[in-house]
Amino acid sequence: MERIIIDGLSFSLPLFIMAIGGIYSEKSGITNLALEGLQGVGAFTGALAAVLAASALSGSSQVPYYAAMVFAVLGGMIYSLLHALLCIRFKANQTISGVVINILAMALTAFLTKFINRSVFGAASDKFVLGVSAKLTIPVLSQIPVLGAAFKDIYPFELIIIAAAVLAWYVMYKTRYGMNLRACGDNPHAVDAAGVDVARVRLVAVMVSGGLSGLAGISFAYSISANFSSSIYVGYGYLAIAALIFGNWTILPTLGSCLLFGFARSGGYYLVQKLQMPSSYSDLVMILPYVVTLLLLIFFSKYNRAPRALGEIYDKGKR
Numbered sequence: 001m002e003r004i005i006i007d008g009l010s011f012s013l014p015l016f017i018m019a020i021g022g023i024y025s026e027k028s029g030i031t032n033l034a035l036e037g038l039q040g041v042g043a044f045t046g047a048l049a050a051v052l053a054a055s056a057l058s059g060s061s062q063v064p065y066y067a068a069m070v071f072a073v074l075g076g077m078i079y080s081l082l083h084a085l086l087c088i089r090f091k092a093n094q095t096i097s098g099v100v101i102n103i104l105a106m107a108l109t110a111f112l113t114k115f116i117n118r119s120v121f122g123a124a125s126d127k128f129v130l131g132v133s134a135k136l137t138i139p140v141l142s143q144i145p146v147l148g149a150a151f152k153d154i155y156p157f158e159l160i161i162i163a164a165a166v167l168a169w170y171v172m173y174k175t176r177y178g179m180n181l182r183a184c185g186d187n188p189h190a191v192d193a194a195g196v197d198v199a200r201v202r203l204v205a206v207m208v209s210g211g212l213s214g215l216a217g218i219s220f221a222y223s224i225s226a227n228f229s230s231s232i233y234v235g236y237g238y239l240a241i242a243a244l245i246f247g248n249w250t251i252l253p254t255l256g257s258c259l260l261f262g263f264a265r266s267g268g269y270y271l272v273q274k275l276q277m278p279s280s281y282s283d284l285v286m287i288l289p290y291v292v293t294l295l296l297l298i299f300f301s302k303y304n305r306a307p308r309a310l311g312e313i314y315d316k317g318k319r
Contacts, residue, residue: 012262036237042214045075076214
């Protein structure tokens with residue numbers, strides 16, 4: 001049971017912070033199917049910063065790890081500007097923009113990873129090797145029966161994600177910017193009439209989604225794969241979109257969706273090991289979160305209430 005909780009949280013929390021990024025973008029009225037690509041570019045940027053820092057520092061230094069986190073956020077934010085430019089400035093179809101950005105991100109990062117490895121490190125490789133980060137255990141709390149597992153073998157990025165999620169919740173629901181952002185997704189013309197720049201609010205929201213997706217991407221790279229490669233692009237971005245939809249575009253219910261997906265995944269792996277099934281069945285377990293997604297879609301989709309102006313191209317002249 002402890003292993004299910006530990007592994008479930010290490011998967012759920014990156015998924016959750018990426019879903020929060022999606023909530024920010026979609027609450028502002030910008031459909032964001034680009035989370036998959038944003039997490040990939042963010043992970044690529046962070047991984048590159050980590051391997052460059054590691055080559056210049058000692059093997060025991062934690063600087064590469066935290067440099068990876070910072071640059072992953074910056075890389076995701078910068079790449080998200082492309083989605084913002086297409087959707088806000090050029091008023092392109094937001095769904096198509098997201099899909100194109102995902103495809104471009106996969107091709108671009110795969111090419112750059114091989115090119116940089118060959119030209120800078122002299123190695124013919126399609127990945128940046130990061131290793132698995134050190135883990136923390138919180139004394140006393142980790143001794144609580146069952147629930148204490150949540151405080152054992154914690155990746156540092158889990159604490160960073162929790163802090164970022166609390167800050168994101170506060171900004172969304174307790175600040176003027178958050179109020180304007182939520183209003184932009186429901187009635188952008190009213191926001192414009194109040195003297196608020198709708199385009200600027202949406203631009204910041206899309207950049208937040210890029211930064212948080214980049215943080216999620218580098219977290220997956222350090223925990224699940226221990227390297228950056230094309231394995232980052234395995235549908236986690238779309239799973240985050242499903243989570244925020246089932247969470248009705250609100251942060252706390254979205255956390256519940258992410259935990260459900262995470263524990264379904266870790267529980268499946270535990271079952272395979274417990275029953276001593278062949279290792280090939282572990283690959284089959286990866287579909288469990290998507291099966292849960294389909295079931296939730298069947299039973300709960302009719303209760304979803306998306307922002308009223310989501311996906312609509314805002315034209316100030318029509319006010």
